[in-house]
Amino acid sequence: MCGAPEQTAEVPAGVDLTKESVLVGKVTNGGSPVGGAYVRLLDGTGEFTAEVVSSATGDYRFFAAPGSWTVRALSRSGNGQADVAVQGPGLYTTEVPVG
Amino acid sequence: MSRQDALVTADWAEENLDAPGVVFVEVDEDTSAYDGGHIPGAVKIDWKTELQDQVRRDFVDKAGFEKLLSAKGISNDDTVVLYGGNNNWFAAYAYWYFKLYGHTAVKLLDGGRKKWELDGRKLDSAVPERPQTSYTAQEQDLSIRAFRDEVVDAIGTKNLVDVRSPDEFSGKLLAPAHLPQEQAQRGGHIPSALNVPWSKAANEDGTFRSDDELRKLYETEGLDSSRSTIAYCRIGERSSHTWFALHELLGESDVKNYDGSWTEYGSLVGVPVETGDGKS
Numbered sequence: 001m002c003g004a005p006e007q008t009a010e011v012p013a014g015v016d017l018t019k020e021s022v023l024v025g026k027v028t029n030g031g032s033p034v035g036g037a038y039v040r041l042l043d044g045t046g047e048f049t050a051e052v053v054s055s056a057t058g059d060y061r062f063f064a065a066p067g068s069w070t071v072r073a074l075s076r077s078g079n080g081q082a083d084v085a086v087q088g089p090g091l092y093t094t095e096v097p098v099g
Numbered sequence: 100m101s102r103q104d105a106l107v108t109a110d111w112a113e114e115n116l117d118a119p120g121v122v123f124v125e126v127d128e129d130t131s132a133y134d135g136g137h138i139p140g141a142v143k144i145d146w147k148t149e150l151q152d153q154v155r156r157d158f159v160d161k162a163g164f165e166k167l168l169s170a171k172g173i174s175n176d177d178t179v180v181l182y183g184g185n186n187n188w189f190a191a192y193a194y195w196y197f198k199l200y201g202h203t204a205v206k207l208l209d210g211g212r213k214k215w216e217l218d219g220r221k222l223d224s225a226v227p228e229r230p231q232t233s234y235t236a237q238e239q240d241l242s243i244r245a246f247r248d249e250v251v252d253a254i255g256t257k258n259l260v261d262v263r264s265p266d267e268f269s270g271k272l273l274a275p276a277h278l279p280q281e282q283a284q285r286g287g288h289i290p291s292a293l294n295v296p297w298s299k300a301a302n303e304d305g306t307f308r309s310d311d312e313l314r315k316l317y318e319t320e321g322l323d324s325s326r327s328t329i330a331y332c333r334i335g336e337r338s339s340h341t342w343f344a345l346h347e348l349l350g351e352s353d354v355k356n357y358d359g360s361w362t363e364y365g366s367l368v369g370v371p372v373e374t375g376d377g378k379s
């Protein structure tokens with residue numbers, strides 16, 4: 001639970017986690033955060049949905065409907081991906097290792 | 100128009116950073132991206148504060164565009180090379196906007212900021228000083244801009260291409276998945292619209308797919324090439340990307356961008372709206 005306050009801080013004011021599902025997490029390389037990575041949200045069929053650039057602390061954030069998602073990161077130090085299953089509203093935290 | 104006229108590669112850009120008469124312009128959704136580092140010598144245009152009228156919901160007028168480009172040090176004769184983040188969404192939007200006001204030589208950097216960064220090419224935080232010019236714009240070329248009445252009339256008669264993600268098209272989401280959900284009053288799409296997400300026109304690194312791949316894509320998705328086409332998204336930036344693919348790369352003749360897009364259409368009273376995937 002030690003990560004909880006930080007995750008809360010990543011969700012902007014006005015976002016109601018009882019209504020919206022929010023995907024957050026860090027892009028990492030060997031455990032260190034990777035900033036400036038291109039983080040792509042792909043749907044259950046692998047189709048592109050959205051893209052953000054990870055923050056200096058490696059963080060990304062997406063709003064998504066329930067379903068199966070893949071978070072894929074492209075960076076200068078390599079690419080990587082992780083799957084997330086969104087069942088309903090709430091915060092989903094997933095680390096995406098690259099290398 | 101063809102790929103050669105409309106797109107430049109990152110290699111070409113790197114070789115022409117100091118070429119006389121070539122101006123690099125960054126236009127980003129994240130308007131602070133430029134400040135942290137940009138292609139050396141590039142100037143910045145803020146799509147929110149500089150391309151939009153700050154009172155009316157419309158673009159800056161002809162005089163406003165002339166004033167803006169003059170202040171940026173861009174001449175009528177300059178070749179403007181646009182690039183940006185987010186797979187060139189807003190750079191494509193600016194490209195369309197420059198065409199709207201009749202700029203002759205405008206090009207898009209293939210892959211935009213993403214490819215440039217992933218390639219590890221040089222970024223610079225110095226802001227160039229360009230001497231003021233006296234820029235003259237043309238009247239808006241409305242053959243590439245669609246307004247709401249025309250869009251309503253196009254239902255079932257023209258190709259309407261909704262380039263948003265499937266969840267926005269179906270009405271599950273009101274905005275792309277990386278943005279807070281806001282804007283239009285209703286979710287869904289314009290009846291008879293095809294859903295061909297803009298991303299299908301791009302590779303993972305942000306470059307455009309080949310002409311053959313693009314042609315095949317729109318054919319497979321059911322675009323009738325004998326009909327005129329109107330592309331839309333949420334606020335007209337992603338649809339500029341598709342407008343660019345259809346009009347500038349594939350050379351389709353009558354393609355318009357509906358910049359009012361879903362933010363306007365999904366808030367109109369009395370117009371038909373469809374939800375679901377549009378395939379039933």
